[in-house]
Amino acid sequence: MGRDHRRPPRIRPCRGVETTTGPLGQGIATSVGMAIAEEAMRAQFGEELCQHKTWVIAGDGCLMEGISQEAIGLAGNLKLKNLIVLWDNNDITIDGRVSLSDATDQHKRFEASGWRVLSCDGHDAADIDRALTDAASGKDDRPVLVDCKTIIGFGAPKKQDTSGAHGAPLGAEEIAAARAAYGWEYGPFVIPDDLRAEWNAIGAQGSAARAAWNARVDAMNGPAREEFARRVSGEISEKLAPLWPH
Ligand SMILES: Cc1ncc(C[n+]2csc(CCOP(=O)(O)OP(=O)(O)O)c2C)c(N)n1
Incomplete structure (x- = not known):
């Protein structure tokens, strides 16, 4: 952070x-x-x-x-x-x-x-x-x-475990060596299909729980529902609004 x-x-x-x-x-x-x-x-x-x-x-x-x-x-x-x-x-x-x-x-x-x-x-x-x-x-x-x-910069032979890996690009040589150390054979920004499929499957694990939660929210009535919706949306309450800088 x-x-x-x-x-x-x-x-x-x-x-x-x-x-x-x-x-x-x-x-x-x-x-x-x-x-x-x-x-x-x-x-x-x-x-x-x-x-x-x-x-x-x-x-x-x-x-x-x-x-x-x-x-x-x-x-x-x-x-x-x-x-x-x-x-x-x-x-x-x-x-x-x-x-x-x-x-x-x-x-x-x-x-x-x-x-x-x-x-x-x-x-x-x-x-x-x-x-x-x-x-x-x-x-x-x-x-x-x-x-x-x-270990910061893990796999980059000269820069790993140093502040050289903190905020600057590793450079072509270190990147090539790190890729070799991981056994990573794909180009920059390429996500192989099998890995993407696995990630998507992991992401979908919570969808039933999410749908059940949505249904519970939908079942709420009256002022509690309005207040819950306001809080989740991040809208400021009427009481606090005058104190908020614009
Ligand atoms: C309040 C504040 N002071 C100084 C900085 C400048 N700064 C950016 S990153 C950093 C060091 C952070 O180290 P660490 O959290 O260990 O990150 P890592 O080196 O592991 O990436 C500093 C001092 C900052 N972002 N915020």
Whole structure:
């Protein structure tokens, strides 16, 4: 969540992502707000209509910003059990290794703030699946940090695990070597048909649940339905509207 610190958070930058942020620290703070909204909606409209996880991908930089502590502390205190943060723990920032500027033990920090902490190998799909299944199981009422150990620029022989892979193109030579390391034989932006079919099948897994949810929303009546629709659409309430900058 650290693309461009001059730009404000972006709403729905692509399908499946609700927000991204350039300013480090704002992403994790926004996600705590989203998880609070989920709790509030569930309390008011019930689990049949509101019961979802807030999934976050955050880098070292997001966790280094001061504001992240206020957000993490609030999430732990409020027991936001449906908040799951995947920490891209690659040990690299824009200027070099994290250890240049920070020696925080993030596991102890999150645990001290009331979070559950899990770990996985961020390059091993089966291990990621294990950790995410555990994180989503709702074993207790704490928000969850999943420490995903990763290598930035994985596969690029000279630039991997360095800040050289952070924000600049890898260059033709490194790209060719990384493709060879992965055994990836397709051209740029080509998605092979079999992989596309598998992804589409995974995407379709939730369609029955979605249709059932739509039916439950359609079955709502009266002012509750109007209020639910307004909130989901993001329209500001009459009470708040006068206070909102235009
Ligand atoms: C508040 C703020 N300060 C500074 C920056 C500039 N900046 C962009 S990326 C970055 C480092 C981010 O490191 P990390 O989150 O570890 O990302 P990775 O190197 O793993 O891609 C910095 C300092 C920013 N985006 N926001």
